[in-house]
Amino acid sequence: MRRVRHTGNVAAHASLPIFGKASVVALLAGxxxxxxxxxxxxxxxxxxxxxxxxLFWILPSRLRLLGAALVGLGWAAVHAHAGLAQQLPPGGPPVDHALHGRVISLPxxxxxxTRFHFRVDDAPAMPAELRGRDLALGWYDGFRGAADDRRRTLRAGERWSLxxxxRPPRGRVNPGGFDAEGYALRQRLAGSGHVREPAQAHPLGEPTGLPAxxxxxxxxxxxxxxxDGRRFVQALALGDTRGLSQADWDDLRALGVTHLVAISGFHVGVVAGVAALLAGGVWRCLPMLGLYVPRPMGxxxxxxxxxxxxxxxxxxxxxxxxxxxxxxxxxxxRCSRRRATVAQSLSLAALAMLLFDPLAVLAPGFWLSFAGVLWLIWCLPGREQGWLRGFLSAQGVATVALLPLTVALFGQASRAGPLVNLVAIPWWTMVVVPLALLGTALEALIDGAGRWPWQLAAWCFEASWWLFGYAARSELSLWWLPQSNRWALISAVFGVFWLLLPRGSGGRVPALLLCLPLLWPARHGPAEGEVELLVMDVGQGLAVAVRTRRHTLLYDTGPGADDGFDAGERIVVPTLRALGQGRLDxxxxxxxxRxxxxxxxxxxxxxxxxxxxAPPGALRGRxxxxxxxxxxxxxxxxxxxxHPPRDVPQPTNDSSCVLRLETNQGAILLAGDIEKRSEALLVRHAGALLAAQAVVVPHHGSASSSTPAWVAAVAPRLAIVSAGHRNRFGHPRAEVVERWQAVxxxxxxxAESGAVRVWLGREGLQVREQRVFERRWWDAAERSRPAAILSAIKQAAAGPED
Structure with a gap:
C-alpha cells in the first residue's frame, strides 16, 4: 500500500509541471x-x-498551483504600480514644458x-517626470486664432522641439464607454496634451527608424x-488605419470582420506558416543545408x-x-526536439505573454485570441475531416464560443458575421494580404516595384467589399445588447461550454438558459409615472438622456471639436446602446x-x-x-x-429651452445655458414651477448664472454640473457651488463623478455616480482624491491668506 501511495504522489507531481497548463491557469487567475x-x-x-x-512554484510540492497564483498576484501588482508611476501625478494642473523628442506613431x-504619440528624449535637460516617456499629443489649428500648416509636415520618426x-491621463466615464485611462495604462502613456506656441515648434532632424x-x-x-481600396491595403499591409472613416468602421463592425482589418494575429500566423513552407522548400531544393541545420529547425x-x-x-x-x-x-x-501539442504551445505562449506584460489582460484582444484558439482545441481535437468541413466547423465553433466575449466586451454582435467570414477569411487572408505583403516586400527592395501587387490587392478587396456593402447597411446586420455584469458573462461561458459538449451529453435547453442573462438581460427601466435621468460625462458640454417607461428623450448631444471629435458617435450613442436603447423618440x-x-x-x-x-431660429429650420x-x-x-418665451428674441445662451420633468414624487429641471436675465424672467413668471428635487445647473456652473434668487426658487436636493475636468473657464465657479450647497x-x-444617473420614483430621489459604481484602481479621480484631501489639510493648517 505504501508503494502505491508513493507512486500516486509522483504521478500527481508529474501531472503538475512548472510550466504546465494548470500552472498557467493559476497564474492567470492571480x-x-x-x-x-x-x-x-x-x-x-x-x-x-x-x-x-x-518559492512555492519551483518546489515540487502540492502548493505549486498556489505558488503560481501568488506569482500572478504579486507580478500584476508590481506591474500595475510601475505603470502608474510612469504617469504624471493625478490631480495636478496642466503644465507647459519645452520638450525635445521623437514622433513614434503615424501622425x-x-x-x-493632428494626433500623434511623442517620446520625450531621455536627457538631463528634459523634465524629470517626462524624461524618456511617451505622450499622446494633439496639434490643433486655430490655437490663439490662427491656423498653422506646419503641423501637416509632422512625420513619423522625426525629432521635434515642441x-x-x-496633463495626466484622464478619460470620460460613461456606461459602455471607452476606458481612456485603462488604454493609457496599457500603452504606458505618461499623459496627454497639446502643442502650445506652434510658431516656435521646429523639427530637429530627418525621420528615422521603423515609424519612418x-x-x-x-x-x-x-x-x-x-x-478607394488603398486605405484597406495600407491597413492590411502596415496596420495603418488612418484612412478608414467612421463609416468604414461601422460597416466592419456590422459585418463582424474588424479582426481581419489592420494586422491581426491570424494574419501574422498565416505569414509565419508561409515563411515556414518557403524555408522547407529551400531545404528540399538544397539538401546540403540539412548537414548544417536540420530542416524542421530552419x-x-x-x-x-x-x-x-x-x-x-x-x-x-x-x-x-x-x-x-x-x-x-x-x-x-521544435528546435529543442520536444513534442508539444497545440494546447501546450498555447499555454506556454500565454505564460510568456503574462510574464512579459500581465496588464495585457485589460486588452479585449488578449481574451479573444487565446480563447478562440482554446475553444477550437477543445471542440476540434485533431478530427479527421476534409479541409472544407474543417473550415466550416471551425467557423461555427468560433462564432458560438466567442459570442459571450464579443457581447460583453463590445456590447454588440454581428448577425451577418458568420456568413461574411466564410468568404472574407479565405479571400482576404489568402489573396488580399499576400498581395499587399508582396508589394511591401518588393517596394522595400526596389522603389516602385510594389505598384502592381498593391493595385491587384486593392482590386481584389474592392470586389468583395462591394458585395459586403449591402449586408453592412442592413438594419438586421448588427445586434446591439445592453451592458451586463460579470456574472452574466460567466454564466454565458458555462452555457456555451455545455452547448458545445459532444452529442448525448445532456439537453441544450439548460445551456441556452445560462446564456439568457447576457443575451437577454433584465431591463431595470423606470416604471409608470417614474423618470430616469442620465447626465453623461461629455467634458465641457451637455448631453442628458431622459427615460420613462416606454419613451426616451435626449437633451443636447455633447460637444464637437475641430479635430473631428464627435461626442454623439463617441459617447452618446454607445451610452444609449449600453442602456439598451434601440430607439430615440x-x-x-x-x-x-457647439x-x-x-x-x-x-x-x-x-x-x-x-x-x-430646438429654440426658434436655431439649427436653421431643421x-x-x-x-x-x-x-x-x-x-x-x-x-x-x-422657456424661451414665444416670439420674443433672446441672446444665444438665454434662448435655451428650459425643460421641467414632473412626477408625483417631484420634478427635475433641465436649464441649458440660461444666464441671469432669463433666470430673473423665470423667477418672475414661472414661480412655483421652478421648485425641483434635482436640477442640471445652468451654463456648467458659470458665474453668469445661478443667481441667489434662482437658486432659492429651485431649492433642489441634488444639483448636477456638466463640465470638463480643469476646463479653461473654471467651471463650476466656487461661489456658485457654495450657493447651491447653501440651500x-x-x-x-x-468631471469628478463621471456620468450621473438619477431616478425619481416611488422610492424618492436616488443617484449613482459612474466612477463610484465602476470603481477601478487606475481611475485618475480616485487616485487624486488623497492628494486633494492632503492639499486641503495643508491649506487649513496654514490659516487664512493675508
Missing part, C-alpha cells in the same frame, strides 16, 4: 484577481506575494488638427493605388522571422506581439452652441427617426421650435417647456 479588483494591492504586499509564490492629420501643455519606414510605405501605397526559425517582420510592419501592436510569442514558443519546442437641443450640438450628426445617423426640437407653454405626457410623466443641495460634477 493576475485577474489583481487587475479586475476595485483596489490595488500595496506594492510591498505584491513583492512579498511574488517572492513567496516563486493622424485631420481637418482641424512646447507642450501636458512605415510612413514611407504608406505614402508609396497611396501613390501607387488611386482607387522552418521554425523562418516562421519566427517572418512573424517578427510582419509584426514590425504593424509597429509591434499588441495582437501581433502575442502571436509572435506563441510562434516563438512552438518554434523553440425626441432630441431637444437647448440652444445652438458644446451642445456638436454630437448631433452622430446621433442622427444612429437614430434617424427621432424628432428634433427642427421644430420649443417655447414656453408646450407640454406633453409620456407614461405618466409630464414634460413642460418653461441644502448636494453638488455633483461629471
Amino acid at each position: 493576475i485577474c484577481t489583481i487587475v479586475f479588483s476595485p483596489r490595488l494591492l500595496p506594492l510591498g504586499w505584491g513583492v512579498a506575494a511574488a517572492a513567496s509564490g516563486i 493622424h492629420h485631420g481637418p482641424g488638427g 512646447t507642450v501643455r501636458a 519606414w512605415r510612413e514611407r510605405m504608406a505614402h508609396a501605397i497611396a501613390r501607387a493605388v488611386q482607387s 522552418a521554425a526559425v523562418a516562421a519566427v522571422a517572418g512573424a517578427a517582420l510582419y509584426a514590425a510592419a504593424a509597429g509591434f501592436a499588441l495582437p501581433t506581439v502575442r502571436t509572435v510569442l506563441m510562434i516563438a514558443v512552438v518554434a523553440a519546442a 425626441r432630441i431637444m437641443i437647448s440652444h445652438d452652441h 458644446d451642445h450640438t456638436g454630437g448631433l450628426r452622430g446621433v442622427r445617423r444612429s437614430f434617424p427617426g427621432a424628432t428634433l426640437q 427642427a421644430s421650435a420649443c417655447h414656453a407653454g408646450q407640454a406633453w405626457q409620456w407614461d405618466g410623466v409630464t414634460f413642460r417647456v418653461l 441644502g443641495a448636494e453638488v455633483l460634477n461629471t
